Amino acid sequence: MTAMVRAESVHKSFGLVEVLKGIDLEVKRGEVFCLIGPSGSGKSTFLRCINHLEKVNAGRLYVDGELVGYRQKGDKLYELKDSEVALQRRDIGMVFQRFNLFPHMTALDNVMEAPVQVKGMGRSQARERARELLEKVGLADKADSYPAQLSGGQQQRVAIARALAMDPKLMLFDEPTSALDPELVGDVLDVMRDLAESGMTMVVVTHEMGFAREVGDSLVFMDGGVVVESGDPREVLTNPQHERTQAFLSKVL
Amino acid sequence: MTDKIDKEPADTPPRASLAPETIKAIPVRHYGRYVSAVIVLALVALLVNAFATAEKIQWSAVGDKLFDSTVLAGAGRTLLISVLAMIVGVVLGVVLAVMRLSKNPVTSWVAWFYIWFFRGTPVYVQLLLWFNLALIFPMLNLGPIYKDEMTDVMTPFMCALLGLGLNEAAYMAEICRAGLLAVDEGQTEAAHALGMSHGRTLRRIVIPQAMRVIVPPTGNEFINMLKTSSLVYAVTYNELLRATSTIGSTSYAVMEMLFVASIWYLVMTSVFSVFQYYLERRFARGSSRSLPPTPWQKIRVNLMAFSRERGV
Numbered sequence: 001m002t003a004m005v006r007a008e009s010v011h012k013s014f015g016l017v018e019v020l021k022g023i024d025l026e027v028k029r030g031e032v033f034c035l036i037g038p039s040g041s042g043k044s045t046f047l048r049c050i051n052h053l054e055k056v057n058a059g060r061l062y063v064d065g066e067l068v069g070y071r072q073k074g075d076k077l078y079e080l081k082d083s084e085v086a087l088q089r090r091d092i093g094m095v096f097q098r099f100n101l102f103p104h105m106t107a108l109d110n111v112m113e114a115p116v117q118v119k120g121m122g123r124s125q126a127r128e129r130a131r132e133l134l135e136k137v138g139l140a141d142k143a144d145s146y147p148a149q150l151s152g153g154q155q156q157r158v159a160i161a162r163a164l165a166m167d168p169k170l171m172l173f174d175e176p177t178s179a180l181d182p183e184l185v186g187d188v189l190d191v192m193r194d195l196a197e198s199g200m201t202m203v204v205v206t207h208e209m210g211f212a213r214e215v216g217d218s219l220v221f222m223d224g225g226v227v228v229e230s231g232d233p234r235e236v237l238t239n240p241q242h243e244r245t246q247a248f249l250s251k252v253l
Numbered sequence: 254m255t256d257k258i259d260k261e262p263a264d265t266p267p268r269a270s271l272a273p274e275t276i277k278a279i280p281v282r283h284y285g286r287y288v289s290a291v292i293v294l295a296l297v298a299l300l301v302n303a304f305a306t307a308e309k310i311q312w313s314a315v316g317d318k319l320f321d322s323t324v325l326a327g328a329g330r331t332l333l334i335s336v337l338a339m340i341v342g343v344v345l346g347v348v349l350a351v352m353r354l355s356k357n358p359v360t361s362w363v364a365w366f367y368i369w370f371f372r373g374t375p376v377y378v379q380l381l382l383w384f385n386l387a388l389i390f391p392m393l394n395l396g397p398i399y400k401d402e403m404t405d406v407m408t409p410f411m412c413a414l415l416g417l418g419l420n421e422a423a424y425m426a427e428i429c430r431a432g433l434l435a436v437d438e439g440q441t442e443a444a445h446a447l448g449m450s451h452g453r454t455l456r457r458i459v460i461p462q463a464m465r466v467i468v469p470p471t472g473n474e475f476i477n478m479l480k481t482s483s484l485v486y487a488v489t490y491n492e493l494l495r496a497t498s499t500i501g502s503t504s505y506a507v508m509e510m511l512f513v514a515s516i517w518y519l520v521m522t523s524v525f526s527v528f529q530y531y532l533e534r535r536f537a538r539g540s541s542r543s544l545p546p547t548p549w550q551k552i553r554v555n556l557m558a559f560s561r562e563r564g565v
Contacts, residue, residue, distance in 0.1 A: 051446055053442055053445065053446065082450060082451055083450060086445070086448050086449065086450050087448065089445065089446055089447070089448045090447075090448030091448075092446070093446075094443075094446035096439060096442070096443060098439055100437075100439040100440060100442065100443035101443075102440065102443070102444075102458055102462075103462065104461045104462055113447070113457065114447035114448065114449065117449060117453055117457060118447060118448045118449055118453075159443075162447070163446075163447070166447060166448065
């Protein structure tokens with residue numbers, strides 16, 4: 001069985017700054033894959049490469065066995081058209097640090113938007129499904145609220161429901177709890193924990209070491225654009241082998 | 254925070270019952286305001302008196318001609334040409350703004366050039382250019398679809414519409430561009446991450462949010478348009494100013510007819526200002542927690558407060 005995500009020597013630069021200096025890793029189906037590391041280590045950039053929000057400069061990135069953003073014919077690479085990239089992204093859900101809910105739509109409309117617009121699902125069916133998803137994240141009563149009327153934690157849970165509405169095979173989480181008040185973090189993590197239990201493949205960039213330890217199946221510590229250490233989260237977090245991992249963990253734990 | 258709560262004894266009565274008597278102080282007197290109000294009123298009275306008693310103004314003519322059919326038709330044409338030119342301006346402006354922001358260098362430069370030309374020359378000159386277009390293109394020849402003398406195509410109405418509309422498009426393009434740029438990039442990313450195409454993202458996510466930024470200056474542009482439309486006088490389109498001044502010069506009531514025109518311009522701009530308020534309110538959805546009250550709601554709240562006070 002192919003890995004859900006496979007990265008082969010992924011490089012990414014912004015101008016002269018090289019942010020990713022050769023990332024090799026594999027995310028297995030159904031696993032919760034945690035990326036940790038200091039800010040500027042390239043973990044968010046790597047996550048954004050997975051759904052082609054950032055273009056990879058060198059190396060290969062595959063999702064479900066399919067090359068992201070390009071098509072390979074012989075030894076030549078062809079850039080995919082925007083519509084083809086969009087097609088790849090349909091199956092990859094993403095949750096952002098700043099939620100990025102659509103502020104001019106109610107919570108329900110936010111969740112319905114993509115199924116109706118992208119998949120062409122009928123409105124009544126999409127509405128029913130959206131209500132189910134909002135109930136799943138514990139916000140059935142907030143369906144008609146606008147994002148500005150919701151707390152950060154509620155907004156993030158709507159954002160998770162919105163991503164799930166496309167029935168993705170992979171979910172990307174970009175520091176989903178970093179913009180939240182401490183007391184709201186738990187609600188979001190609970191939803192993510194339920195999702196993990198349902199067997200969803202998840203790549204999670206996070207500073208929540210507790211979540212990584214409890215829910216994570218694999219963990220990667222990144223620093224300076226490279227993978228420094230990887231393995232079982234409980235082992236890496238309690239008994240880090242590398243000096244830089246030890247230094248980082250001693251500060252955050 | 255928890256410290257503070259701990260320090261207070263558990264049996265402290267609720268704060269409300271401890272609240273001291275409401276302050277009833279004598280407010281500061283602003284004598285300057287009374288003085289300035291008197292001065293302003295006096296000046297206004299002098300001005301009104303000067304106009305009212307001017308021997309060469311026949312005020313009855315203003316009243317007589319205000320609802321004259323020629324004047325009403327002129328006002329109607331002013332409104333018509335303003336609305337149509339504004340529609341041309343908004344539609345073309347949105348297209349130009351999207352072109353300007355496009356990654357395609359050809360469309361982006363075409364838009365840049367258009368805006369450069371139509372913003373860089375006076376609208377009056379542009380109107381005259383359209384008016385005299387037949388000097389360059391005597392015939393309008395669209396192959397099998399359409400063929401006619403340019404002078405027949407470029408009626409005063411078409412000159413006015415193209416002159417005002419295409420000029421407005423250049424300004425609207427810049428307003429729309431500012432609006433599109435004001436929408437957070439995270440919105441586009443979120444839409445793309447959901448698999449939405451560029452066009453759909455623009456139409457469903459970015460433009461509706463940009464509207465909040467675009468609507469107020471667009472209302473301003475429309476009010477400007479109502480007045481700028483008086484320039485189409487030059488291309489012999491019979492709008493409000495032309496209608497009134499024709500009457501004015503034949504009946505020797507120049508000033509009176511200018512008053513008539515002013516009254517109608519003020520009526521149109523005032524009515525539109527109210528309309529604009531409701532439009533802005535509609536596009537504020539989601540940006541604030543509750544919508545601002547409409548003027549009617551404000552009046553109702555004030556009346557209710559007033560009657561409650563009297564009741565007590």
